[in-house]
Amino acid sequence: MAQLSRLLMGLPLLLALLVAAEAAADPATGGSLSLARYTRVFAFGNSLTDTGNAAIFPATAKGPSTRPPYGQTYFGHPSGRASDGRLIIDFLVEELEVPLPTPYLAGRTAADFLDGANFALGGATALDPAFLASRGITSVVPISLGNETSWFVNVLQLLNSSGYDQRKITARSLFFVGEIGVNDYFLALMSKSADVAESLVPHIIGTIRSALTAMIGAGARTVVVTGMLPLGCEPKLLAMFPGGPGDYDPVSGCDARFNRIAVQHNRALKRMLWELRLRHPRRSFLYADVYRSVARAVASPARYGFGSKPLAACCGGGGGPYNFNYTAFCGTPKSTTCADPSEYISWDGIHLTEAAHEFIAHAMLGEVLSVVETGSRQA
Ligand SMILES: *[C@@H]1O[C@H](CO)[C@@H](O)[C@H](O)[C@H]1NC(C)=O
Ligand SMILES: *[C@@H]1O[C@H](CO)[C@@H](O)[C@H](O)[C@H]1NC(C)=O
Ligand SMILES: *[C@@H]1O[C@H](CO)[C@@H](O)[C@H](O)[C@H]1NC(C)=O
Numbered sequence: 001m002a003q004l005s006r007l008l009m010g011l012p013l014l015l016a017l018l019v020a021a022e023a024a025a026d027p028a029t030g031g032s033l034s035l036a037r038y039t040r041v042f043a044f045g046n047s048l049t050d051t052g053n054a055a056i057f058p059a060t061a062k063g064p065s066t067r068p069p070y071g072q073t074y075f076g077h078p079s080g081r082a083s084d085g086r087l088i089i090d091f092l093v094e095e096l097e098v099p100l101p102t103p104y105l106a107g108r109t110a111a112d113f114l115d116g117a118n119f120a121l122g123g124a125t126a127l128d129p130a131f132l133a134s135r136g137i138t139s140v141v142p143i144s145l146g147n148e149t150s151w152f153v154n155v156l157q158l159l160n161s162s163g164y165d166q167r168k169i170t171a172r173s174l175f176f177v178g179e180i181g182v183n184d185y186f187l188a189l190m191s192k193s194a195d196v197a198e199s200l201v202p203h204i205i206g207t208i209r210s211a212l213t214a215m216i217g218a219g220a221r222t223v224v225v226t227g228m229l230p231l232g233c234e235p236k237l238l239a240m241f242p243g244g245p246g247d248y249d250p251v252s253g254c255d256a257r258f259n260r261i262a263v264q265h266n267r268a269l270k271r272m273l274w275e276l277r278l279r280h281p282r283r284s285f286l287y288a289d290v291y292r293s294v295a296r297a298v299a300s301p302a303r304y305g306f307g308s309k310p311l312a313a314c315c316g317g318g319g320g321p322y323n324f325n326y327t328a329f330c331g332t333p334k335s336t337t338c339a340d341p342s343e344y345i346s347w348d349g350i351h352l353t354e355a356a357h358e359f360i361a362h363a364m365l366g367e368v369l370s371v372v373e374t375g376s377r378q379a
Contacts, residue, residue, distance in 0.1 A: 013224070013286060014095060014365040017174065020222040020284040038174040038222070040116030041093055041101045042155075044148045044211065045178025045226070047122030047351055049089050052080030052103035054122030060141055064331040064348070065122065069315060073341055073354050082122050084314070084341045085354025088226075088290075089118070089176065091361035096174065104151050110162035113155045116173060119148035126181045126204040135196065137187050145180055149211045156218055170219035177225045179290060180208065185231060185261055189241060198261050205268040212276060212285070222284045225273060226364075228265040230295045232258035235313045235322040235349040252299040253311055253321070259295075266291055293363035297345055297356070304359060307343030314344035314353060324349035 021038050043049050047065070054060040055078075064070070065082040074085030080103065081087055093100050101116030123141030125132065132139045160166045181204040188197035212223055231237060232255035243255050266289075273285045296303075301310040311321055315337040317328025328334035330348035338344055342355040352360070 013288060016284070016286055017096065017222065017224070020286075021172075021174075038096055038098050039172045040114070040169075041089070041096075041098055041118075041174045041176055042116055042152060042170075042215075042220075043089055043101055043118040043120055043176045043178060044145065044152075045120035045176075045180050046124045046183055047082040047120075048182075048226075049087060049118065049120035049176070049178030050080065050082065050103070050122045050124075051087065051089060051100065051118050051120070053105045053118070053120065054082075054141075055080035056103070056105040057121060057141075057143070060121070060123055063122065064329055065351075067331045069337045070331065072337070082351040083347050083354055083357060085357075087354075087357050088361045088364070089120075089178065091358055092176065092365070095361075095365055098174070104148075104155070107155075110158050110164060113159060114164075117152070117155050119151045120178055121148070123183060124148065124180070125184045125187070126207045127184050127200065131203065132184065132187065135188070135192070135200070137184075137191050137196070139183075139187055141183070145207050145211050149214045152214070152218070167219040170215075171221050173220065173222075175215050175220045175223040177208065177211065177223065179226045179229060180204075181228060181265060182231065185258075185265075186237070189237070189258075194257050194261065198264065201261065201264050201268055204265065205272050208269065209272050209276070216276075216280060216283060220283070222286070224286045224288050225269065226288045227269055227291055228262040230254060230259050230291050230298070231262045232256060232260075233294060233298045233311060233345075234258075235311055235316075235324040235346045238311060239318065239320075239322040239324040239349070249299075252295065254295070254298060262291060288364045290360050290364065293360050294345065294352075294356070297359060301345070305342075306345055306355070307340070309343075310345050312344065313346045313349035314338040314341045315348045322349065 055066050066078050071077050071079040072084050099115035101118040102112050104117050104119045107113050121143050124143045126145045128144045128146050129139040129142050156166045184200055185197045237258050247255050247257050276285050298310040312323040315330035316323050317335045318325030341353045344353050345356045347353040
């Protein structure tokens with residue numbers, strides 16, 4: 001059992017999740033050969049994981065993703081997700097055969113959260129607005145990972161006060177931390193510079209660590225933490241911050257200045273997870289890579305079933321290689337939607353298409369984890 005986390009590092013994520021579920025099962029049933037399952041998911045993050053909170057939160061309730069054509073591919077109407085269809089979390093719960101967690105702001109009673117809760121909110125930052133302000137960075141949506149952690153504590157208290165054993169609940173739950181930090185980096189780029197964005201890396205990783213510590217304290221046994229996307233392949237950043245000729249990757253066309261920040265983020269994240277593993281050998285901390293799958297798809301789109309414009313937004317306007325301009329943001333009168341979103345990686349220049357979410361989810365679940373190949377072991 002003490003070797004569990006070491007073992008899990010070498011397994012594909014899906015298998016690792018099943019092994020971890022088995023280990024997390026009530027010791028009273030130990031020895032049983034039945035396949036242990038997670039009973040629910042608690043999710044955290046931003047618009048990449050949000051299944052309905054931003055559509056309810058007052059500051060974001062009238063956002064673009066509450067209007068068509070969001071949701072057109074799968075739901076047939078806006079579903080509160082910033083995509084044309086489903087997100088990684090949707091494919092993950094399907095694979096694990098657990099219910100889709102209730103968006104936190106859509107629930108009220110303990111019964112609403114027995115199937116888990118999704119605290120992710122579109123626009124959320126990792127860092128608190130006050131910290132960002134201290135760096136001269138203005139946040140737009142005043143919700144951070146710290147708020148999401150408080151919401152989680154609220155749900156546990158609600159469950160506890162309704163007579164549910166909260167530690168039994170957390171032990172059999174999967175904790176999924178979706179990508180978080182992209183909004184912090186973007187806000188830093190908007191109001192400051194790439195150097196300032198890069199200087200946030202250790203703070204963002206420290207904030208994720210605090211959130212994980214709160215989850216562990218509440219009894220979490222299995223936590224999946226998603227890494228950063230290749231920021232330099234995002235149509236919005238490419239359109240808004242043109243670089244010099246030397247900034248672009250000759251194969252993918254992505255901007256190396258921004259990808260470098262994502263690589264640093266992921267390296268620091270993996271190192272932090274490694275350190276948590278040493279500290280808590282009976283828990284599982286799994287790193288979910290999204291960088292590699294997206295970078296590969298952008299560099300060789302045809303090979304992975306995408307069309308010829310991997311750096312362009314499907315929905316939006318402005319034309320050119322990125323088809324991104326805020327004046328024609330997806331869903332506004334000046335915007336248009338591509339004929340086949342499944343040929344695109346980017347849905348609206350910021351968020352991914354359902355096809356990209358599905359591709360990433362399957363790569364994430366099937367690939368061997370690269371947890372600490374690059375992490376230092378000197379500790
Ligand atoms: C978010 O967290 C900040 C700082 O702790 C707090 O002031 C604010 O009220 C929280 N917002 C919500 C909606 O919970
Ligand atoms: C759970 O509820 C009981 C009362 O039902 C209370 O004594 C206890 O402090 C609560 N625990 C937490 C962690 O809130
Ligand atoms: C966006 O569109 C506006 C109005 O058409 C134009 O003035 C502006 O230059 C465009 N911005 C970019 C980054 O292309």
